[in-house]
Amino acid sequence: MSTDQDRQFFDTFMLVLGILVAVAVAIYFLAQGMSARTQLAFIQEDPRVQARVDERIASMVRVAVAGEDNSHLPAPGPAPTAQAAAAAAPAAATADLTADQVYAAACAACHAAGVAGAPILGDQAAWSARIAQGMDTLATHAIDGYQGEAGYMPAKGGRSDLSDEQVRAAVQYMVEQAQ
Numbered sequence: 001m002s003t004d005q006d007r008q009f010f011d012t013f014m015l016v017l018g019i020l021v022a023v024a025v026a027i028y029f030l031a032q033g034m035s036a037r038t039q040l041a042f043i044q045e046d047p048r049v050q051a052r053v054d055e056r057i058a059s060m061v062r063v064a065v066a067g068e069d070n071s072h073l074p075a076p077g078p079a080p081t082a083q084a085a086a087a088a089a090p091a092a093a094t095a096d097l098t099a100d101q102v103y104a105a106a107c108a109a110c111h112a113a114g115v116a117g118a119p120i121l122g123d124q125a126a127w128s129a130r131i132a133q134g135m136d137t138l139a140t141h142a143i144d145g146y147q148g149e150a151g152y153m154p155a156k157g158g159r160s161d162l163s164d165e166q167v168r169a170a171v172q173y174m175v176e177q178a179q
């Protein structure tokens with residue numbers, strides 16, 4: 001074998017190798033492109049994936065402003081599952097909500113995280129001075145609304161569909177949690 005033949009063999013060998021690498025890279029990008037248009041699109045359309053996304057981007061609170069209807073705003077927290085939606089009875093059933101359910105439905109939006117200066121449920125320091133005012137004052141403030149130093153507590157938390165007794169029961173529940 002002469003050096004010439006060696007060189008020729010080497011050149012051909014490198015050419016074939018180069019073509020193989022180019023084909024491999026091309027297949028890789030082709031597969032990427034295809035999966036982006038088929039598999040990825042398919043996954044993103046899956047209702048379970050969409051439900052999880054809704055859950056992640058759901059707003060933490062629904063602000064209730066006295067005199068304004070906030071029912072058009074999305075409900076706070078994760079999107080309700082089919083069962084939860086079925087269990088959460090329509091407006092007619094607000095009459096037989098227990099105190100903690102009233103709290104969860106009407107008060108937690110502000111009082112769970114302390115939105116707008118609301119005293120947080122279970123925060124003894126924030127509640128002790130308020131509890132000292134007596135149950136009647138607390139209930140009146142919750143039922144009729146009240147502007148305090150920390151912020152504005154809307155009448156019945158903006159839920160005029162609740163009865164005075166229900167709001168009073170929710171106040172009782174909140175007071176119990178702070179003791």
Ligand code: HEC
Nearest residue numbers: 106107110117118130141142148149150151152153157170
């Ligand atoms: C829009 C937010 C918001 C919602 C909803 C809300 N609260 Fe409040 N609440 C406040 C704020 C703010 C304060 C603090 C007012 C202050 O003392 O400055 C407060 C204070 C209170 C107090 C203490 C009053 C006092 O005299 O110290 C009670 C009791 C109370 N809320 C009960 C409730 C109940 C019961 C509900 C549900 C039916 C509710 N709140 C819903 C914002 C809210």
